[in-house]
Each structure stands twice: as C-alpha cells, then as structure tokens.
Amino acid sequence: MTEKLAIIGGGGLTGRELLKLLSHHDGFEIIHITSNQVNGKTLREVFPSEAYLPNLTFAKHDSEIPKDCTVVLATPNEASLDMAPKLLKKGHRVIDLSGTFRLHDKAKFEAVYKFQHTAFDLMEQVVFGIPELFRLKIKGAKFVSNPGCFSTSAILPVALLGDLRKKIAGPVIIDSKSGVSGAGGRTEEITFAFTHVYENFRAYKILSHQHEPEISEYMATGSEPLELIFTPHLLPVYRGILSTIYINFKEDVSESEILTQYQKSMAGETFLRLLPTPEAVELRNVQNTNFLDIGFRMRGNTLVIVSALDNLGKGAAGQALQNLNLMHGYDEGKGLVGR
C-alpha cells in the first residue's frame, strides 16, 4: 500500500532533499506540492539534478489540499500556525518543519518568535520528532514537530547522557558550526553571497538563536532543567553541522562511565554512531546520510563531545522521513538505509 503525501513549501532545499529520499521509497506517493516562489513550474524544471521526480507541477500555497493525505509543512512559522490546526481538524496527519510547535513555554515562544501563538493547545498533542527520544509517541502519531537543524546535533549528545545529566555543573556550552544550506543559504541576503562566505568564518546570533530554547527544553528530557550557552557559526561549506559541546560535572565522572552510558543509550539505534575518538567525527562522514556521529574525551571533570550530522539529512528531511515512516508503520529506516 502507498500513503499519499502533500508537501507545502516544497520548492526549497528541504523539499528537494525529501524528494530525493522518496525517490528510493515506494511507500509514499506525492500527490500535491506547493511553492509560492516557483508555482506553475514542474518539479523537473525546478530540480534539474534529480534523477527521479513525480510528474507534478508546483501549486500555490493556498490551493486546496487533497483529502486523505499526510501533509508535510515546510512553511514559515506563521503559515504553519495557520495551517496545522485546520489540517488536523480535517483529519490529515501533519508533520511540521517550522519552529511553531516545539516549545512548551508560551512566554518563551512569544519572546523568541515575536508573534502570538494562537493554537497553543496543540502543544499537548504534538510529538517532538526525534525518534531516538520519542519513538513510541511518534509511532502512529497524528502530529509531529520536526526539530531545527542545529537542535538534533545538540540535543541528542546531551540527552543520551541520561542520569549523568544530574551531575552537570554550570551551563552546557554548545559551539556549533553550520554549512550554508543550514544557516539559511537560500535566502537572497548579501550575508550569503559567495564573496561574504567563501574564505571567511564568523559566529552569528550568539545567545539569541531561535533554536536555543528548543535545545534547552529537549536536552533535559526526563531530567532537570539545564542551563545552556549556544553559539552558532557559519562555515564555508554547503552542508553539515558539527557541534563541539563542553560539559563540566560537579563531581568525578570517569571516561568509562560516559562510554557505558552512551553505549547503553545508543544500543540498537541505526542512525546513531559512537566513534572511538572525537577527532574521527567529520562532516564528510555524515553528509548525504541520516547518521548522527558522536565522539568524546574527558579531562578532569570536563567532558568534550563532538557531534556531526547533515543539516538537510538527520537535521531536516532525513529525520522527517524517519518520522513519516514511524507515523505510518513502515520500517523506520525505509528509504534511508538503501535496499
């Protein structure tokens, strides 16, 4: 059987990545796709580098969505806020890639996103889409919120520490470096001009990035709140996020305790890989994959973790497909692991 999919806002990098992944997945059929920038064009015109594409034309965002399909919202925050409640009411399953349905603290949401959240009751229903943390809830879920691209690279290495998190002293420091496709490279801002990015490097939105609150909320899942310092940087590469994470413990924690904990947390996980050293974690090992690689080292009570993922893969479309598989009862790795 084939499930029907509609992709709202499918003309961007995440849309293209999802189409690429679905070209090797026979369980979903895309029946509707929209874009306000390229509507009226065929998928073939917009994505000439894709070998396989459904024979579809981009519709406008506000065109009617066919019944009986699952809807992927790759839309701006306000559009998701507007559409998600209506779609759910009509009985669609929804996976939202915007930041609108991630934070359970309404005041914090409105401080970060600068608009009023008019459907906050849905926060009781929505599941945060990191399968390694919320697999049981995602299975068969009606409404999933897919995490921000930085978030998965930051949340999992901390959350997987389990009870060791209770020994953390002071803020968790997350120093993240993102390729341009993650940082917003499709927008036509001068900041992303070749002459501004190439042979350059800089930090941005220090302590004010919109992903910080969701990292803060979910890295503490099942434990007590943790302080967080988050510094994103812009790499002159196309895709990939590498995060270097610094954690101080109140009391003695040994390297082997960390190892044991990580091995336990990652046991049986297809897409999490614990590498023997943090230096073995490289962007090129995770680009175009759904893997999250992790390595670590300790000195005294300080733990240094390096994690890496593909911001368009495990950081966006790959994880979305992982969630879509779970929502529809497919093997979690279908379309993501070959064959």
Next chain:
Amino acid sequence: MTEKLAIIGGGGLTGRELLKLLSHHDGFEIIHITSNQVNGKTLREVFPSEAYLPNLTFAKHDSEIPKDCTVVLATPNEASLDMAPKLLKKGHRVIDLSGTFRLHDKAKFEAVYKFQHTAFDLMEQVVFGIPELFRLKIKGAKFVSNPGCFSTSAILPVALLGDLRKKIAGPVIIDSKSGVSGAGGRTEEITFAFTHVYENFRAYKILSHQHEPEISEYMATGSEPLELIFTPHLLPVYRGILSTIYINFKEDVSESEILTQYQKSMAGETFLRLLPTPEAVELRNVQNTNFLDIGFRMRGNTLVIVSALDNLGKGAAGQALQNLNLMHGYDEGKGLVGR
C-alpha cells in the same frame, strides 16, 4: 535473479560511487571486492558515509576471484592488461575502467601509455562503453571498456552531430574543466593539496593528456577522422566536468540544423539532455547524476557547445552501471533513475 559482481580495486572514489549506486539496485550482489591499500578492512570502515554496504572485507588484488561473477576492473592500466585476458578465458564477463582497451591504434597506444600492449587481439572483441553510441553491441557483451571521465563529455557532443561532422574545418577544440575527483585527487600528490587547488585554477597536460586519443577515435565514430585540440583544466570543485567545445564549419551550417540533428540524435535517450541555452549547462545540475547536459550557440560558421557531466557518475561509475545493466539484460537505467 541476482547477478554476482566482483570489484577489483574497489577502495577508491569510483569503487565507492559504484557501491552507492548499487545500494539502490537489487539485481547485483557484490561477492568479492579488493584493494591493495585498504585490504583487511571492512567496507564499513573504509566508507563510513555510505548508508548501505555489503557485509564484506577488502581482499588483496591477487586473491582468488570467485567463479560465475562479472568482474569490474577498477585497476591501473598494467593490472587490467594482465587480468582481463585471464578472466575472459575463464568465462567471466569483464568491464574494464582503465585505459588499456580503448585505442585501436597499437602504435598510438604504446606512445601514450608507455608500455607494450600484449593482448591487443582483444581489441577486436571489446566494446567501448558509451551506450548512446554502442548500445546494441553492449547488450549481452562479454567485455566492455568503460570510457575515461573526460571522454564522454567530449565524444558525445561531437559524435551526436552525425553527418554534420563532414563539414567540420580544422581541429575540434575541446576546453575541459574538471573537478579534483576526476583529475586524480585521490593520489597523495602535492598538486592536489588543498593549498594548491583552492582559490587556484590552471591547465594541465595540454595536448598530451591520455584521454585525447580516445576522444579523437570515438568522436569520429561512423565518420571520417577529425583533428583535435584538447586542454584539460583543474577546477577547485570536488566533482563534475564541463567541456566547452569549438567547431568551425567549412560551409554554412545553421543553428536550426544543429538543433534538428541533436534532437534526432538524442531522441529517446534517458541520460542525454539538450538544454535551451549553453549557459543553462551547469555542474550542479549533473553532479550525483548520470546525466550528460548539452547546450550550444552559433556565430557565423563557428559552433560553441557546452557539455557537463559528473566525472564519477556518467564519467565513471554511473556509466559503468549503465553498461552492466545492458550486459545483463536489465533496464538500462536501473539503479540510476530512482524507484
């Protein structure tokens, strides 16, 4: 049914690309893979960025090749010269990626490759692996020689001109620009150090590149010999070859004659795309695909053609898989076009 494959010299970029493509192809099973550099290691260790890999360990080049399998020779020229005759004698089908079995002029071969060709009788049997030119011969063939990465980007735009080639005056000028993975980027030479390639550009092996003779031979397929000037350049990109080709005609040839001829030559071809302008031909449209894109413009009697392909795709592993499909009776695009 599944055909068995052995890949000799599978530890390099072409080997990895073939493994990636085969992860979406259920008609071949790799049962043997060798490498002299990484033998003893598993595929998973050598190619950490691949989602799906056969559960195999790299053997040495000289380890015994299992019976009843098709052999992919991704080996240096001398190794192919040594192995191909023996394998054919034992009944294996063979596809050779080296330059050893491409030239039908023995003197020219030995001048270019600087060693004696001791199996030149096989030149009567081998088929040159560009399906768009030699499809009927490749179907079911026992022995195919896969073209060099520059060659396909240069041969097809000229050969597809058909009878118009008879009107060509003076040399065909082929100005090619290749990414590092095509130009030999795996070798540990200082020439391919980041500090020598990045923010740099240069020509190399002008009028002496080893692919020039095979371009010369095959671009004239079915027509009279043509003179050739071939200038390869090294681009600071990872993958892709773009060739700008200049042809002068003896007599008036109109843009619409070219268009008609190309439309005819490319009719029904899945992997050849004629674009409306030569400016629309870009590396990023062909990277990670098996497409060859072509565009052209004329002024007076001069024709300017721009072509592009992925040196690891249509320029190497993609075309090899296209050939393997034909050799074994599969759909030509299986594993190359999604779904």
Next chain:
Amino acid sequence: MTEKLAIIGGGGLTGRELLKLLSHHDGFEIIHITSNQVNGKTLREVFPSEAYLPNLTFAKHDSEIPKDCTVVLATPNEASLDMAPKLLKKGHRVIDLSGTFRLHDKAKFEAVYKFQHTAFDLMEQVVFGIPELFRLKIKGAKFVSNPGCFSTSAILPVALLGDLRKKIAGPVIIDSKSGVSGAGGRTEEITFAFTHVYENFRAYKILSHQHEPEISEYMATGSEPLELIFTPHLLPVYRGILSTIYINFKEDVSESEILTQYQKSMAGETFLRLLPTPEAVELRNVQNTNFLDIGFRMRGNTLVIVSALDNLGKGAAGQALQNLNLMHGYDEGKGLVGR
C-alpha cells in the same frame, strides 16, 4: 610632490584595491571619495581589513569635486558618460574604469551598451589604458580609459604576436574563466549566492559579453581586424582570470617563431612574464599582483596560449595605478613592485 586624487564610486572592490595599493605609494593623496551606497561612513568602517586608510568619509556621488585633482571614475557607464566631459572641461585629468570610452565604433557601442553615446567626440582624445600597448600616449595623458578585467588577459596575448597576426585563419577563440570578484560578485544577485557558485561552474554571456567588442578592437592594434569568439565562465574562486586562447594559422608558424616574437614584444616589460610552459600559468601566481603571465604550446598550425592575471590587479586597480603613474610622471611600477 604629491598629486591629489578623487575617487568617484570608491566603495566597491576596485576602490578598495586601489586604496590598498596607494597605502604603499607616497605620490598620491586621496582628498575626496564618494559612494552612493555607503556615503556618510568613514573608510575605516567600510574597509575594516585595510591597515592604512586616509582619514576620510565617503561623500555622495554628486557632491562637489575639489579643484586640481585627478579623478578616478569607478562609476557605472551612464555616470561616466555624464561626468567625464564635465570634468575634462574643468581641467581635471580623468581615468575612467567604465566601458563608456573604449569602443571607437559608435554603432557597436550603442548595440552593446543599449544607450546613446552623447560624448563620442571624446573618443578622439581618450587613450586606452594598456601601457604595454599605448605607453607613449598614456604618459602625461589627460584622459585614459582603463580596460575591462577580461580584456587585458585576452588582448595582450594576441596583440603581442605582432606581425604573426597577419597569418591567423578563422576566429581567435578565447575561453576565459573568472573569479567571482571579476564577474560581478558584489552585486546582490542570487547568481552570486554561495549556494549557486560554490562547487559549481558554468559559462555565461557566450558571444554576448560586453568586453568582447573591446577585445576585438584592441587585440588587432596595429594590424588588420580579427574575428573573435569569446566565452566567459564563472569560477568558484574569489579573484583571478585565466584565459585559454586558440589560434589557427593559415600557414606554417613554428613554436620558435612564437617564442622569438613574444620575447621581443615583452622585452623590458616589468609586468609581463613569459613562462616556460602553459601549465606553469596559475591563478595563484598572479593573485594580488600586477603581473600578466603567459605560456603557450603549438601543434601543427594551432597555437594554444594560456594567460592569467588578477582581475582586481592588472585587470582593474593595478593597471589603473600603472596608468596614473604614467599620467603623472612617476615610475610606472611605483606602488606596484614593492620598495
């Protein structure tokens, strides 16, 4: 003594390059600089990476230009057309970096630039600013037109062939590859976004680039008209232009004739370098310099020349300074050759 300079349109890449060069030249004092984009800002604010900068604030383009200064017009074509005649009338020396005063064929000018040339009488007075061709006229000149960035890399290798040009058959083919700063990288177009340039390569404006007519005119200086085919490409590098030039001769011309001619034409030239092979010509050898490097090879009657320069150096600001030196009686290399 110090000459006074005004730079109109000094807020871009060429302006910055000229300021950088003048930081090592004590013969010019910049007393006025304008920009419509960053007026009101100090040079220090706009160019934080420059060690030495005059203590000036950017004025608006239309602010009054002080008397007794030489004016550098780094302005769009129409602005140059408007300002140059007025400035010359007031007695200013002028060097114009736009395309407005380069072509002596009015019809061709208006076809290329799409506006009427209302000061065409100045074409009798203006000197084209390639010192290696027009040194005597530039010395003490009142009005110099600085060439386009592609032009010098294409004109000189042909013009320096001297009388051998009379033996050329068919069009001179110039296949040029430019870094982003030359191709227009400051403009905020999506075409120059990191995600469109990086790991990409393409041709643009084939047979329609605005520099083609001036290359055509000046490469034939002192000889008969030559046909031209010009194909610019966009490299994913910041600075530098490499041109590969193909010339067919009607009759036998030997490699040693070319060598003798080039040695003669380049004798005593500080900024022209004839390299032993065309492969030795690399962008990295000319970046941040005022050099034009040339190498060549022949096969039969076909000559392949490779030339390289820095589009912001010998292709723009460096050559402008070379011209300014000649206009004011300084050593031609002052500020360009160190010490």
Next chain:
Amino acid sequence: MTEKLAIIGGGGLTGRELLKLLSHHDGFEIIHITSNQVNGKTLREVFPSEAYLPNLTFAKHDSEIPKDCTVVLATPNEASLDMAPKLLKKGHRVIDLSGTFRLHDKAKFEAVYKFQHTAFDLMEQVVFGIPELFRLKIKGAKFVSNPGCFSTSAILPVALLGDLRKKIAGPVIIDSKSGVSGAGGRTEEITFAFTHVYENFRAYKILSHQHEPEISEYMATGSEPLELIFTPHLLPVYRGILSTIYINFKEDVSESEILTQYQKSMAGETFLRLLPTPEAVELRNVQNTNFLDIGFRMRGNTLVIVSALDNLGKGAAGQALQNLNLMHGYDEGKGLVGR
C-alpha cells in the same frame, strides 16, 4: 640605517609572508636565506607571486650565517634548539618561531615535545613575543620567542581581562578554528589533500595540541594559574584563526566591567581592535593584516569572547616583524600599517 637579516627555513608560508611584509619596509635587508627543500633556487623561482624580492638564492640550512645579522629561525623545534644557543653566543640577535623556547616548565616541555631540552637555561633570557604583553622586554631584546599561531588568538583575549581573571571559575574553554595554512597545510599529508579538507570540517588534537601549554602559561601572565580546555578545528579556508572563548565567573561580573577592562587594556594598541559585537568579528576583516579583533557578550556569569587574527600575520610573520621592529628600535608598526 639598515639592519641585516638572515632567515633560516625561509622556503615555507611564514617565510614568504615575512618577505612580502619586508617588501614595504626599508629598515631590514635580507642577506641570507636558507631552505632544505628548495635550496639552490632563487627566491623569484620559489615565490612567483611576490612583486618584490631580494636578489638571493636559497642556501642550505647548514651553510654559514654571515656576521652582524639578526637571525629569524623559521625552523623545526630540534633545529632551533641546536642553532639558537650557538647564534646567541656568537652575538646574533635571534627571533625563534618554533615552540622550543616558550614553556618555562621543563617537565611539561618534554612531555609535549617528546625530546630533551638541552638549553633550558636560555628560558631565563628569552622574551615571549607578544608586544601587547611584553613590549618593554622586547625592546632591544637579544632573543625573542614568537608565539604559535593559535596562541595569540587565545592568550590575549584572556590576558587582557587583567584582574577580572581572579574571578574565573572552572576551565577557560577555547574553541579555535584554523585555516589550512595555520594547521600545517604545507606538509604533504593526505589530511591536507583538497579532497579531505574541502566541504569538510573536523576537530583535531583535542586536549593534546602543542599550543595548549603555552596558552595556559601566558594567558595567566601577571595573575594566578588558570585551567584550560583547548579544541582546535580545521576550516576549509586558506588563512585565518577564529577562537570562541567561554569563561565562567565565580561571582557577578557585568558586561560593562568587561568593556571597561578591555578598553583600558587595549588603549593605544595599534593592532588590537575591540568590536561592538562578537558577531562583527570575521576572518575576512583580519586576513592579510596584523590585527587581532575581539568582541564579547555575557549571559549571567558566563562570558563569550570571539577573537580573530591571520595565522600568517599577527599569528606568525606579522607579529615577528612587530617584534623585530621593537628589537631594533623601529616604530612598532613599520611595514605593517602602510605608508
């Protein structure tokens, strides 16, 4: 008057950078330069991109050094250990760019550098070459040890905090990102191949980099010892180092206290620039300069500092020239600030 210089090991990137800087400095005359890799070649052959070069040929390392010259040792650690004592005994002034004479803790030195320090008595005499910390001692000094490229970017932002350092709790965390020319890009290791660096990013030598001990020693200059966590990363850029530094304070420290302290520490410093925000610190503002840019932000008791310099400028040759100027009584910025 002109001081005479000999450069031992001048064939690398630092040598070239020093030659470039000295081309605009009339106070030094290079009379001797050596290289074991390119000896016998002229400077012009080895550095074709330099406009001005002394008319010299590279000698071998062990060739006799002329009397009465200051010696720049751009040599491996062991060579510096061997040569520095002998040269000082003969009366030469010496500036050493190796790591041999930086650490005052002999046990730590031998643990890091894995060889015995046989001239440790010189540690009482040598001055560490950061003028902003040790200017008075460097003036007229006989023996200066130039810091490692990472070190200046890490030491100064901490050391300039002055007495505020006494309030620091836990380790200072320094997350540094370096371009390839700083990380060792000249060595012919596969790690620095284009295919390994481009479109990639990774950490290396976490908690084991040889610059960590000198950062540790000198960032505490004039204060009590501080703990340190140092993580270097390899950027796919040519030049530049950006360090993101995280400091927790034991007690309340306000943003304005930091500002006041930095303004005081940097007052009158030509090459230190305090920027209004940490996001304004970018590699491109410091490349090809001798500047160190610093910006910061606080949340609670945590301070985030971003610093940037050019690893070949303020991180190596630029700072060496600053030191050479001080050693010989020139203006500190001569050759570094234009005009």
